[in-house]
Amino acid sequence: MEPHEPDLTAVPVTAVLAALADDVRLQIVRALAEGGEAACGSFDFGVSKATRSHHLKVLREAGLTRTRAAGTSRLVRLRRDEVDKRYPGLLDAVLTPHPPA
């Protein structure tokens, strides 16, 4: 089956924002922004693997990540350049820590 990784220009803004508007997914994106490529299993944020797989699918279909198989694992990485090009400042604005003050 196809990986279903659309071009960012084919994804409505609202879908990109919706993909980022979830706590678990935001943690995943933050981890990817810091750590580069990572296996799906490395994102243990207190949800089952079914849920995690679902969130990774949402991110992938929003055009935010790319996934490639590597043995029994799958490596996920953030499509930083493409996102920054189409939505300059979005990731920076959303990924930087936000002091409660």
Add this chain to the structure above:
Amino acid sequence: MEPHEPDLTAVPVTAVLAALADDVRLQIVRALAEGGEAACGSFDFGVSKATRSHHLKVLREAGLTRTRAAGTSRLVRLRRDEVDKRYPGLLDAVLTPHPPA
């Protein structure tokens, strides 16, 4: 009753993103970014006034807009400076037109 216009620092990022992740609300925000202050009724995007009122409430409670009474109308305006300060680049990234190419 209180207007319920929280400080931006008190609103989780995901709530801000969720508020922007809707077509109707994004149109409202775009209109506000261009036209400055506007009455609620000026946002006729094919939804009923009940629905419009709901969306304005979501934007207000996400800390994105401010509302003040003016006679029988209510004037809404975007909290541009505050949003830009906390999330630099967010509004720009999201409000600028996105060519499908």
Add this chain to the structure above:
DNA sequence: GGTGTTGTTCGAATGTTGTCGAACAAGGGT
């Protein structure tokens, strides 16, 4: 006071999303 305009709130219908366990698929190792 009565009427019209402008919004808000309520209740209900409908649709979407997040979550899980269980079943399944694909690889790697022994």
Add this chain to the structure above:
DNA sequence: ACCCTTGTTCGACAACATTCGAACAACACC
């Protein structure tokens, strides 16, 4: 061949979102 690890997919369920019409509130104006 067998098993373990790693992920995905399937149903199901609960929670939340969007939408509407109708009822209500506040104000202005005659």
